Amino acid sequence: NAGVTQTPKFRVLKTGQSMTLLCAQDMNHEYMYWYRQDPGMGLRLIHYSVGEGTTAKGEVPDGYNVSRLKKQNFLLGLESAAPSQTSVYFCASSWGILDSPLHFGNGTRLTVT
Amino acid sequence: GENVEQHPSTLSVQEGDSAVIKCTYSDSASNYFPWYKQELGKGPQLIIDIRSNVGEKKDQRIAVTLNKTAKHFSLHITETQPEDSAVYFCAAGGGTASKLTFGTGTRLQVTL
Numbered sequence: 001n002a003g004v005t006q007t008p009k010f011r012v013l014k015t016g017q018s019m020t021l022l023c024a025q026d027m028n029h030e031y032m033y034w035y036r037q038d039p040g041m042g043l044r045l046i047h048y049s050v051g052e053g054t055t056a057k058g059e060v061p062d063g064y065n066v067s068r069l070k071k072q073n074f075l076l077g078l079e080s081a082a083p084s085q086t087s088v089y090f091c092a093s094s095w096g097i098l099d100s101p102l103h104f105g106n107g108t109r110l111t112v113t
Numbered sequence: 114g115e116n117v118e119q120h121p122s123t124l125s126v127q128e129g130d131s132a133v134i135k136c137t138y139s140d141s142a143s144n145y146f147p148w149y150k151q152e153l154g155k156g157p158q159l160i161i162d163i164r165s166n167v168g169e170k171k172d173q174r175i176a177v178t179l180n181k182t183a184k185h186f187s188l189h190i191t192e193t194q195p196e197d198s199a200v201y202f203c204a205a206g207g208g209t210a211s212k213l214t215f216g217t218g219t220r221l222q223v224t225l
Contacts, residue, residue, distance in 0.1 A: 058212070099207045102157075104149075106156045
């Protein structure tokens with residue numbers, strides 16, 4: 001039982017390049033999330049999904065797109081990377097959205113030069 | 114929307130002492146308050162949570178207290194050990210914002 005798995009663990013991009021971060025969960029959770037973590041700013045929600053085929057914006061969605069084609073997978077895309085997107089990205093999943101624990105992956109450290 | 118403030122941002126205690134981290138929230142409708150521990154290079158992991166119908170909850174050396182009137186909640190760690198060294202995040206959810214809002218984190222260092 002792997003929980004939440006994120007790939008890759010590290011990535012360096014040049015400004016303007018694109019990439020996709022992959023997240024997979026094996027807990028049959030309905031809800032999945034993408035957060036970014038920056039020093040002194042905690043965890044900020046980028047996008048989330050309440051089920052297969054659905055996506056919704058969080059508090060910092062600009063510059064990112066997501067897709068949830070399968071229940072167990074949640075993809076985060078950067079179409080044209082910017083230095084401001086240098087961050088650590090965490091995927092999480094939960095069985096409920098209002099008051100249930102989040103299960104996090106171990107993160108992807110992205111550097112945009 | 115919800116706003117969560119967390120203090121202190123860093124905390125250093127000696128092994129065996131207690132540590133207290135405090136958070137305040139703004140949305141009186143919030144009813145779920147989890148605490149997460151993040152070790153270096155890993156994702157946050159839930160260590161304890163409390164719902165608004167409970168004032169205090171304990172799990173071995175960890176306890177959380179909630180004051181709904183004042184809209185603040187605290188994490189208490191007793192008999193701290195070096196393995197307690199980590200970053201701790203509080204969060205609030207279940208209110209009008211519907212999703213969890215995190216505090217900015219507290220880096221706890223337990224020294225020998």
